[in-house]
Amino acid sequence: MEIRQLITFQSIIESGSYTGAASNLGYTQSTITSHIQALENEIGGALFTYVKRKLQLTHLGRELIPLAEDLLSTHDQIKNIQTDREVKGELRVAAPESLTISTLGPIIREYSLKHPNVRLILTNGTCGQNQADLLSGRVDIALMVYPAISIDKCIHYSLGREEIVVVSSNDGPDHFEDYKNNENQVFITNEEGCSYRTMFERYLLKHDIHHFPTMELWSIEAIKQMVMSGLGFAVLPYMTLKEEVENGKLKILQHSENLEPIYSHMLIKRKKWVSPSVEAFAEIVLKSKEY
DSSP: OOHHHHHHHHHHHHHSSHHHHHHHHTOOHHHHHHHHHHHHHHHTSOSEEEETTEEEEOHHHHHHHHHHHHHHHHHHHHHTSTTTTOOOEEEEEEEOHHHIIIIIHHHHHHHHHHOTTEEEEEEEOOHHHHHHHHHHTSOSEEEEEESSOOOTTEEEEEEEEEOEEEEEETTSOSBHHHHHTOTTOEEEEOOTTOHHHHHHHHHHHHTTOOOOOEEEOSOHHHHHHHHHTTSEEEEEEGGGTHHHHHTTSEEEOBOOOOOOOEEEEEEEEOOSOOOHHHHHHHHHHHHHHOO
16 A cells, blocks of 8 residues: 555545546656555445445445544654754645635635745635535634534634624615515625625524525625615524624624524644644634634
8 A cells, every 4th residue: 555545536526536536746647546446455445335326435445534544644754853842834724615705714814824835725605515625624713603513523722603694775674574575675795605695594484484585696795785775684593794784784683582692613623743834724713713
């Protein structure tokens, strides 16, 4: 068994295909295939299969993932044994749009100034997608805005409660009750899978409120602009619209709803060796927000 075979195995999982792994690693597809075949021969079973032409892990492949991760983590530690505490290399961070626009700018700036030898790659996704990317190895750190969570495979930092507010245009009603009695008002929100959208829709369903038409938009900025136009209301973290509220462009609606609490979180995949670049980023997040 060779380390490069395990790296190929992990890259296929991260990219979702042999072709993607070949592109990421700079190999031909035949080399990728030969690596997996050699690994399967040594282990004694298939690691991947195709279901409806889509690549899937076998049960054996899923069992191999944590073992391969431990071996590759140890391999990284050995490679860096001479400069074990040097902050360098690549750091991949996944965050929801809400934290990206409200919080991450100063953190990334400080990190980049302190650690210029790190190539930081930031991706945006829903919290569920960010968590999946962390567990699959696509990213090193996942930031989330989510209800209380506990994940055994991760180092988890709870960064504090986030205030979720219901907002409307400044010339709209002052109380959400007025919206609940108006069938012409639109619930303006972001993509499915967003934690606070899910929380609010769960509340509506529980209280048998079904009449709001939903407009799904691609960004928080687009949502705010549409709410400011007077089309309807939105449910967003206060940190994403603090400026608009203070400037009188948006208004927080009073309401008697008992909404589920939402928190910000930082997750790091639990490994035998955590790289200095990951530790340095986590330290700045914890210090800067002291959430």
